[in-house]
Amino acid sequence: MDDTEYRELRENGFVQLPALATGDTLARLKSAAGRLEGLARDRTVSTGNFVLEAPGIGGWAAWQQGAEALTGVLRSADRIHEHVPEFDAVQRSLDLAGGPVARAVGGAGELVNAFLWAKPPVVGSAKPWHQDMAFAPPGFRTEGHGIMTIWIALEPATERNGCLEFIPGSHLLGLLPHTGDRERLPGEAPLARAVEPHVADEDLPRTAEPVAMPLEPGSAVMFDGLVLHRSAPNTTASEPRTAVSFVYKVTRPSWSRLEPAAACR
Template sequence: MSATHYRDVRDRGFMRLDGLVAGEALARLRGAVADLEELARDRTVSGGNFVLEAPGIGGWAAWQQGAQALPGVLRSADRIHEHVPEFAAVQRSLDLAGGPVAGAAGSPGTLVNAFLWAKPPVVGSAKPWHQDIAFAPPSFGAEEHGIVTIWIALEPATVRNGCLEFIPGSHLLGLFPHTGDRERLPGEPPRAGAVEPHVADEHLPRTADPVAVPLEPGSAVMFDGLVLHRSAPNTTAAEPRTAVSFVYRVPRPSWTRMEPAAVVRA
């Protein structure tokens, strides 16, 4: 693909990559997820890069509040390429950094993190509006670098079970204020009433309606680290939504700006 094929990432902040992963590569990712789930099978509390789902409260809040979670039922996992190296091997074999990421950002990316995003039926919790770059550690160097993420569906991601939604063009507006509590550090006590960081409704731009991006297994969505996105809860009875994402550091794209966003009303 030429750079013009990736114009939507620059103009809208995101784009679909239909059929990005197929055949053996898709089977390898699914096998790696099974290995990751086995690592979490006996866990009863969140921690160590693994967040368990919790009915009614959600995995993130339960983790921060020290509330009871569902044993072994993952909501998300961080640094999955370190826990199961097969994830890193698959993304290298697909040349995600030198292919689609380079096409979007103008130069190859460097893998800085990888995640499992599990949203089990009935109890799969929502992820509120946010921008990924807001959670980059100081060592990331957000003034010089940006983020491009490739989010790959391993099962159908639908509006019913919580596919990603984006606000087109929001990545051009700067960094929006995020309300909520930071994640507690290892050894810190639980926080009663902890609220997941998010962009409150009154701070969301009204320049464009949110766009849902349903995906078939093996298809992906690639997006800029400043685009506003969220996912709804999975309220289906038997339709799990499982995905993995690979996060790449790139030289700061020319279209992004890090100063605070002005709230735009239309």
Template sequence: MADTHYRELRENGFVRLPALAAGDLLARLRRAVARLEESARGRTVSTGDFVLEAPGIGGWSAWQRGGEVLTGVLRSAERIHEHVPEFDAVQRSLKLADGPVARAAGSPGTLVNSFLWAKPPVVGSAKPWHQDMAFAPPGFGPEEHGIVTVWIALEPATPRNGCLEFVPGSHLLGLLPHTGDRERLPGEPPLAEAVEPHVAKEHLPGTAEPVTVPLEPGSAVMFDGMVLHRSAPNTTAAEPRTAVSFVYRVPRPSWTRWEPAAVARP
């Protein structure tokens, strides 16, 4: 299994981890999500840590434009292991940093962030094509470090409700151009036409067809911070897609590049 983790992450940029969190560990993650959602139930304004969903334009754009949102309906949350420490306890119980991350990246990872990814039925918005390393935080040495993310489905993730999609091998191409606006800082005024950062169609590589990665509850996908990925909107009437992810800093893998990519055309 260790060889599979290493080979698939190195070659494709992602690898499935079936039945990673089962039984009580899956139940603990679900209970932790319920506490997180309860804490956000009365929120009417998005913040850096809690982004509320908005029909039509999506939670991120509504947040940046100062638009109307759905009260208490989360689209995403970050630093969830700080808001609800049970998330940190579960990722430690799963031994993610010393287990699958270490086997894939060659050394243990250091947890640097964690997220809730909620995609409610009907209104769950899309996430456009992007590479996580395009959003590396200040002080993160991109020439020295890489990112490995473990994304765990808590409910069935399907093409209908917005499972993740990846472009295999795109992590080998370097950093692709990202178009859009940065998140506004506290106190900055809304930006009326804010566009979520993304890799535009003309900059998408033609090196491979996208691959959808449906997951059963408790299964996960682990991926490199340079791999190109997205998720479609949730078009179902009653099938929520809820997931959590844990992001680990690792020494920069030898197979990835940080410098801007030469975009390959089909």
């Protein structure tokens, strides 16, 4: 990542990393994703680590409501580097923590989570506007730490099938209010109606227009934990969008702030 790309990340909150995982590395990620999907093949109920897609209401809401999901059709998976250690091996071989992450923030990151993001054709549900720092795990010192995520496309991510969208510069505005329901804990009763946590339209900054981030397989986008992002539903008939993301805890970047700006609309 050169100085121009670093400046783009600092100013916009995100930067594309073209052809980050190519050849054998991309094949390894795809193979690992296949093994992960195999672990979910017979699942009929969502859990914290495996969220199944559900037509109409989406995977997250179906999980929280205890509603019927599509057998084995993943919407997302959590802790994937623990379920399939090959994911961890690949991110280590690419030296993501000591390479692009370290160059971005001035020090190596620490892997704290990794995800599969599946958005199957026809039923692939949307992800609303949010900031990842709003979901920092317990014990995460937000006053001293930040998050840097590297999101790698395993299949073409397009505006048709739900590529990521960002609001440039929104990472400079602090942590914005999120509305919706928290994830229910194991043993808690299902919700009658679940609203996925998100930043409401009236709280979105009006400082810049959203920017779509189409990606070819193996290309990636790296983004700050405070930048607003979302993805639209996949309404295509035959264009799946599958990606993996690696989330790193970093020393809080010098440009970040936690308190919201007084006038960000």
